[in-house]
Amino acid sequence: MKALIVYAHPRDVSFSKAVLDCAVRTLETKGYEVIVRDLYKMNFNPILSGEETIHVEDGKFIRENMNYPKDVMYEQDLILESELLIYIFPIWWNGMPAIMKGYLDRVFAHGFAYSFEDDEPKKRFAGKKALFFTPTGQPQNENGELTPIDQAIKLLTSEWMFGSNDVDIIDHVFYGSVPYKTREELAFYLKDVEKRINEL
Template identity: 35%
Template sequence: MKTVLLVHAHPDPHSLTAQMVRAARAELRAQGHEVIQSDLYAMGWNAVYDEHDFPDRQDRERLSFVDESGHAFSTGTQPDDVRAEQAKLMAADAVVFQFPLWWFGMPAIMKGWIERVYAFGLAYGYQGAGNRHRYGEGGLAGKRALLSVTTGGPAADYGPRGINGQLDELLFPITHGVLFYPGMDVLPTYAVHGTSRIDAEGVERAKAGLAARMRTLFTDAPIPYRTQNGGDFPDRHVLADDVAPGVTGLRAHLR
């Protein structure tokens, strides 16, 4: 049995987002997995920092700790809501983020979850080593992550020559930055397009497709991003000249 955290963001409890979360939860439980959730709108999640989110350096060093898996991170003087979400994240073997694509990214409330939960020592500054452990290593290494995204526009808009840009490239700051940066194994995105005109049959297909992805959540091959410390970046900043010569941009990050 595994533990899966579902993080989702939509203000309408009857939305397609909510229906897909219920479908994912049912399938995961049918497989015998434990499911924990963060329904950000229902929780009234505070998406912005306040003074309690910034422990000073002395507090961070004094209050850092190591969990049962050997992960070292700091909760410091962070508020209870952040610490509760960090506990969920650290307990999870996989995290599924379900959200509608709003202005080419995740809803602000979900971005705020990332910014507040991804504290110093957990998602960056791992083991007090600055930027030594990132992109394939870090406090979230060993966990799997999946984005499940809905778009109002049709799939053609998000294709290789689509007017909105290719979906994988639009989501790169999330898949590569938010998820792979602290060490997670990132699975190919599950996307449902054309939701502004979706009918009942389309909703059922969307839910069935996500349920199918839940059945392979722990067996699907992750996106083959290049790790920082695997040898492709000898100075930890720029690809070696003999690695993917002539390839630039986002494609250069794929093995």
């Protein structure tokens, strides 16, 4: 089994990095082949160029560059080769880091991850599963239910990313109040990461 982790945080010492390390370690223990795409370390170009965007001419969706750029195709190939897709990113200003949004803009392109014209994306994404881990400074509900902000973020990230290609979203997990937690409390969060991956 192949697992692809797309990760976005600029600091090597962060709770997001601890989540990444825990996820990799647990997946490898389970026998997964793990590939990590650390967008900041890669210096991934998040800027969607005019040639890459789609527009409508004579009722058809087209782009000036008929082929995806090489860096985008490489990321797309990694997605296609992987059965499990994991995304780890913090919430800043009630959204994902800009570099992660740029990754989605460029890699999850029309014709690859979604289409207004055919069902090819559903075919190529069939059978894949996705899991999201999202640290945030916002407090969470004590009963475990998502807050209204988390519900909105989930709708606009995980559900929006895979809503048109039928990927099975295992969960979108929010770890709240991270800057205010003790090391012991953060360790409890990491145990939850390990538990969720072990239950796959």
